Amino acid sequence: MPKLMVEARDLYKSFGETQAVDGVSFSVPIGQVVGFLGPNGAGKTSTLRMFAGYLEPTKGQAIIDGVAVSDDPLLAREKIGYLPENCPLYDDMMVVDFLRFVAEVRMIPPSQQDARLRLVCDRCGILSVLGKDIGQLSKGYRQRVGLAQAIVGDPDLLLLDEPTSGLDPNQILEIRALIKELGKEKTIILSTHILPEVQASCDRVIIISDGKLVADDTPDALMTKGTASRVSMLFGPMDSATVDVHRIREILADIPETRSVSSRPGEGDGTLGFSVDVGGDGDARSALFQTVVQHGLPLLEMHREQVSLEETFRKLTQGD
Amino acid sequence: MIFVRRTLSIAKREFQSYFNSPIAYIVIGVFLLLSGWFFFTPLFLAGRSTLRGFFSFTPVLFIMFIPAITMRLLAEEVKTGTLEWLTSMPLRDLEVVLGKFLAALGFIAVALAITIPYPISVDMIGALDWGPVIGGYLGLLLLAGAFLAVGLFASSLTENQIVAFIIGVTFCFTLYMVDKVLFFLPEQLGAIFQYLSVDYHFRNIARGVIDTRDIIFYFGLMIVALFLTMESLKRRHA
Ligand SMILES: Nc1ncnc2c1ncn2[C@@H]1O[C@H](COP(=O)(O)OP(=O)(O)OP(=O)(O)O)[C@@H](O)[C@H]1O
Numbered sequence: 133m134p135k136l137m138v139e140a141r142d143l144y145k146s147f148g149e150t151q152a153v154d155g156v157s158f159s160v161p162i163g164q165v166v167g168f169l170g171p172n173g174a175g176k177t178s179t180l181r182m183f184a185g186y187l188e189p190t191k192g193q194a195i196i197d198g199v200a201v202s203d204d205p206l207l208a209r210e211k212i213g214y215l216p217e218n219c220p221l222y223d224d225m226m227v228v229d230f231l232r233f234v235a236e237v238r239m240i241p242p243s244q245q246d247a248r249l250r251l252v253c254d255r256c257g258i259l260s261v262l263g264k265d266i267g268q269l270s271k272g273y274r275q276r277v278g279l280a281q282a283i284v285g286d287p288d289l290l291l292l293d294e295p296t297s298g299l300d301p302n303q304i305l306e307i308r309a310l311i312k313e314l315g316k317e318k319t320i321i322l323s324t325h326i327l328p329e330v331q332a333s334c335d336r337v338i339i340i341s342d343g344k345l346v347a348d349d350t351p352d353a354l355m356t357k358g359t360a361s362r363v364s365m366l367f368g369p370m371d372s373a374t375v376d377v378h379r380i381r382e383i384l385a386d387i388p389e390t391r392s393v394s395s396r397p398g399e400g401d402g403t404l405g406f407s408v409d410v411g412g413d414g415d416a417r418s419a420l421f422q423t424v425v426q427h428g429l430p431l432l433e434m435h436r437e438q439v440s441l442e443e444t445f446r447k448l449t450q451g452d
Numbered sequence: 453m454i455f456v457r458r459t460l461s462i463a464k465r466e467f468q469s470y471f472n473s474p475i476a477y478i479v480i481g482v483f484l485l486l487s488g489w490f491f492f493t494p495l496f497l498a499g500r501s502t503l504r505g506f507f508s509f510t511p512v513l514f515i516m517f518i519p520a521i522t523m524r525l526l527a528e529e530v531k532t533g534t535l536e537w538l539t540s541m542p543l544r545d546l547e548v549v550l551g552k553f554l555a556a557l558g559f560i561a562v563a564l565a566i567t568i569p570y571p572i573s574v575d576m577i578g579a580l581d582w583g584p585v586i587g588g589y590l591g592l593l594l595l596a597g598a599f600l601a602v603g604l605f606a607s608s609l610t611e612n613q614i615v616a617f618i619i620g621v622t623f624c625f626t627l628y629m630v631d632k633v634l635f636f637l638p639e640q641l642g643a644i645f646q647y648l649s650v651d652y653h654f655r656n657i658a659r660g661v662i663d664t665r666d667i668i669f670y671f672g673l674m675i676v677a678l679f680l681t682m683e684s685l686k687r688r689h690a
């Protein structure tokens with residue numbers, strides 16, 4: 133079994149009546165980049181805060197690299213770099229002074245601080261703004277400083293709460309590239325509600341909604357999995373006197389994988405289109421093909437529709 | 453050792469950030485102006501060289517000035533969200549609280565150091581009894597430490613700096629005034645209230661008599677207030 137970097141053991145967090153996190157468990161092996169996805173108020177920030185040591189779980193344990201945050205908060209915090217939501221930083225400090233402060237608190241020996249800071253600033257592309265006040269930086273640079281402070285101490289785990297929110301499209305791409313780069317050597321959990329983000333930068337997606345975990349898979353698997361399969365078929369051209377729509381429907385509905393069959397527009401000239409919703413995790417296309425051939429139906433085209441991650445996300449988080 | 457280094461890192465950052473904001477310069481400027489006024493007025497009016505005015509009015513000035521220095525220390529961090537970030541750093545609450553306290557104490561020490569020309573000039577006019585002066589400065593530092601700890605506690609109770617200031621002034625004012633309402637009270641209760649007064653102990657020390665009971669009082673007050681500050685911080689992220 134690969135060594136675990138992060139483990140959520142049945143985490144609960146309530147604020148009075150509100151159940152912000154409602155029994156979440158998952159584990160992340162070393163080196164994985166995990167997208168933590170959910171609609172507003174799902175409990176992403178609350179979960180990350182329990183790992184960062186800012187919130188005490190009402191119940192359950194947050195474990196980082198084998199250390200329970202509640203047992204040894206200092207040791208756990210040495211292992212993480214945390215970028216809170218909205219990137220709070222000391223606006224009145226110069227970038228370089230702030231990073232030096234981080235290096236001091238992270239116990240980097242004074243003789244190594246310069247080299248370490250240069251490396252970090254180079255990676256994050258902030259060498260040109262070192263002498264500026266943090267409060268004067270553009271949002272993109274501010275976010276880079278936020279990432280830079282998280283990696284100054286070279287922690288194994290990065291917790292990034294919406295690292296690209298509020299940035300323009302170019303900045304989003306650049307920050308994503310930076311995160312991808314960092315993901316080569318670190319375990320990362322990043323929260324977001326932007327779906328393309330997880331497709332772009334994550335090995336794995338954990339979706340929570342209303343404080344509960346509703347999905348945990350790779351981005352690709354989530355797009356094709358479970359409820360999400362639909363096969364569209366096109367038949368023809370055929371003589372409507374010999375074969376009617378109802379007959380084809382019956383034939384298609386007859387195989388075990390089929391959940392429902394509906395008509396869809398053909399391409400004219402006696403063609404007939406159908407959408408077949410299929411269940412199960414496997415691919416239903418071969419079963420469909422066999423049936424079609426057995427009954428001698430003139431199949432023109434068949435393909436599986438890509439159900440977008442958006443659709444999966446909506447289905448999972450709206451609890452229909 | 454690590455504890456000391458981390459505490460000093462916090463203190464250094466906080467101390468430097470005082471001088472990034474105009475408030476620091478305003479506070480020091482106004483403090484020097486007012487304390488100078490209390491110092492020079494008796495000198496010119498009575499022709500007497502004495503520091504009594506300075507030492508009896510500075511504690512009153514502290515009631516206003518110290519909460520102004522401490523009000524932002526925690527309230528602002530809560531408001532801007534940096535406290536969340538700071539909490540995720542490998543730091544103990546005690547290191548954070550103590551670091552901030554030391555920074556504010558350093559700031560007050562700077563303000564007091566700038567007033568040292570007062571006694572020196574008095575000494576040049578006529579020989580000065582340095583005992584009470586040294587006692588007075590020591591007393592002011594202890595008094596300031598107690599007020600700073602109380603002000604820091606006030607700052608931990610809210611994310612609004614102005615509210616923190618008002619709470620701080622109220623606490624400090626109460627601690628200053630408790631022994632001034634003694635005539636209302638039966639004798640034994642009066643003794644307790646007198647012991648709780650920061651000004652009573654200050655007057656003892658400022659006479660040049662260093663009594664451990666007075667020192668213990670100030671340190672006790674600091675410890676209690678800093679402890680309460682840590683408890684209040686803990687509740688923020690409970
Ligand atoms: N300090 C708090 N006090 C009271 N309720 C809170 C607190 N923090 C969070 N909540 C509530 O807990 C729930 C989860 O909030 P959380 O911030 O974790 O969600 P999120 O997934 O990060 O949302 P977003 O996408 O908007 O950032 C929300 O209903 C929120 O109102």
Ligand SMILES: [Mg+2]
Nearest residue numbers: 176177178217
């Ligand atoms: Mg959030």
